Every structure is written in C-alpha cells, then in structure tokens.
Amino acid sequence: MNRKDVIKYCLELPNVYEDYPFPDDNDSVTMKHINNNKWFALIMNVRGEEYLNIKTNPEYSELLRKNYNYIIPAYHMNKEHWNTVILSDKCDNELIKELLEQSYELTKK
Numbered sequence: 001m002n003r004k005d006v007i008k009y010c011l012e013l014p015n016v017y018e019d020y021p022f023p024d025d026n027d028s029v030t031m032k033h034i035n036n037n038k039w040f041a042l043i044m045n046v047r048g049e050e051y052l053n054i055k056t057n058p059e060y061s062e063l064l065r066k067n068y069n070y071i072i073p074a075y076h077m078n079k080e081h082w083n084t085v086i087l088s089d090k091c092d093n094e095l096i097k098e099l100l101e102q103s104y105e106l107t108k109k
Contacts, residue, residue, distance in 0.1 A: 001093050003043050003050050007031065009097060010041055013104050033108060040103040042077075043087075050087040051075050052096070054103040068095070 001009070010016055010031040019030045019039070030039035042053040056064065058080050064071045065083065070091055074082030085096060 001091060001096050002087060003029075005093075006041065006043060006052055006087070006096070006100070010100060010104075013101070016104075033104075036108070038107045040107040041100060044075075046075060052085040052087055053077055053082050054085065054099045055081055055106045056083050056099065056102060057106070060102075064099075068092075 007018060007029065011018065015034040017032055017034055019032050020026060020028070021030055022028055025044075028042065028044040031041040031043075032039045040055060042051075044051050044053075053074050053076075061073075061080065061083055065073065070086045070088060072084050072086065073079035075084045083099075085091065085099065087096075
C-alpha cells in the first residue's frame, strides 16, 4: 500500500475524514473519527520515506516490531501505544489494513 491507498482505505471506514492539521505542512495527513476528532492514522514523509503511525495494543507492539522490519517504534509519538509502518512495496497489505482497523477501533472512544 502506498499513501494514496492508505487514505482511500481509511475513508472507507465509517465516520472518517482526512485532515491536514499542521499549518506549515501540506504533506502530513491524519485520518480522524468524525465523532471525536481523534486520529487513528498519521501519514508523513520522513527523510524521503512514507511513514504511517498507527495505534496498537502495547502487548502487540513489540511483537510487530520483532517480526516485521518495516514496523518500528512510533516516530514522534508514544512508543508504547503507537508504531510506525514504513510504507513500501515490501509491506504486507493485509497486515496494514488489519493494523489500520485496530487503530480505528482503539481510538473510537
């Protein structure tokens, strides 16, 4: 999945909108819940790579990082609850969708 695919997939989830919250940054985008305005995904360009920050259960975070070299502790966020997926053609698209759905569920309330 690339940036465009992630945004499209997120917008297919119920009650979601795309937001560009940083005034001097038209590249970084958050995917938010309409009901509570909490974001569940942040896509940004870091040193030429597309980073996707998603919320995960802390017990699952370390397991993901150990098993997938493209999943690292979250860039500029709480590393216990958030992970960064470095988007590339090497990523498992089904895993990314699953992680987006989990992040969506974890941030609904």
